[in-house]
Amino acid sequence: MIRTHYSTQITPEMNGSSVTICGWAHEIRDLGGITFLVVRDREGLVQVTLFKKTIDKNVLETVRNISRESVVAVTGNIKKEAKAPNGYELIPTKVEVLGKAESPLPMDTTGKVDADLDTRLDVRFMDTRRPYTQSIFRIRHLILKSIREYLGREGFIEITTPKVVATATEGGTALFPITYFEREAFLNQSPQLFKQLMMSGGLDRVFEIGPIFRAEEHDTRKHLNEATSIDIEASFIDHEDVMVILENLVKYVYSNVAENGGSYLKTLGVELKIPETPFKRITYDEAIKIACDNGEQIEWGDDLTTESEHSIGKTIGEHYFIVDWPSKIKPFYAMPYENKPELCRAFDMMHPRMELSSGAQRVHSYELLRSRITEQGLNADGFDFYLKAFRYGMPPHSGWGLGAERLLMTMLGIDNIREVVLFPRDRKRLSP
């Protein structure tokens, strides 16, 4: 290993000891008699100081020829120095250029000149060198890590389901067709059917964090053609129970980020407000009424328009659930109420800005499921692999899917979903 210390592992008290730091040449400031090389690694910055009078000529020459953003390894001695940032500087004995950077750079990494998101996405490898961008992905990591912790503690087993599937079964959203040897196949739009199979499969509580693909030609700041879905499915519990799991999960994730991501939040200028549980529940009827009262053009039976979603969100002002949806605008596997089958045991979990999650208690009766599929205009034959599991002992079960990118962007107050994906896939962007 070349590195002995990250920048943040060095303290002024280490005065006199020798270390090797590795990173990118953030800036070189040559003042004539004294030259400063600022090296940036994942954690922070280190000032390397060269005095013309005492430094080895070759070392000075090397440093003066380093281009910005080149990768360097610097070995030297820590010197406690009040005039230096962080109270210390590194007096080099050896400076190596491990990866030279060409010039000019495709974007500024120092924060002096902002680049457009489009420019940044074209050179994401350089954009992620910036503390701002890196903080987003460090928080994304914290979120996913805390979700695994939380669900693990709640008895959920992490599973992985196929992303290449045989048929465009669920209807609705468009799928990406692909070639699978001599057959046509599709990229999976959701792990829905597979996680349900595992309820019949006896795993009782499962979750998956994985990619989903949707071939919709949407062009908005909250849609992606490849997104990350956080999905759970659990047996012997109803939609109310999984709503409690969901709101507690969101609260846990926020608390966890607040606790462990303070420096990243600060870099992003975010003051995190931890949502209070339980989240407010409003029925679909109430949601429509709020939208209408706010002057929106929407009728009972419609899915929420973008404007209604914003309008209701503004009225509520915090995370909330919309429950008791019309059965006909929810998928076939949502369980209708026994005494009022036009409504179903489905819910959406909303942030004031957008929908974050939707879920339901599922239909677990084979006959009902089959007729629901047909009612929604789908061909039940394509669902054989799925329906079969309902014929040999399927427990009652419920679950939800939560959009990871939406959770992250609403948490951080980021406007464009592309900002929170390393390499976003949208209508126009397929590379990098």
Next chain:
RNA sequence: GUCCGGAUAGUGUAGCGGCCUAUCAUGGAGGCCUGUCGAGUCUCCGACCCGGGUUCAAAUCCCGGUCCGGACGCCA
């Protein structure tokens, strides 16, 4: 897909018929400078998206294309 706005050095911008040999910042090259920390300072370098049109004259106006941003639509 519809509507609106936009595209100027590597990056981010000003200019919106002649004053453009195109502004400013950042950057790059080369000087000066022993405490910089968005260093300072001097000199130089580097751009009007593509195609067509209008005009004596186009970065600027018009048409088409491509791409970008926003709103909406689409989105089990």
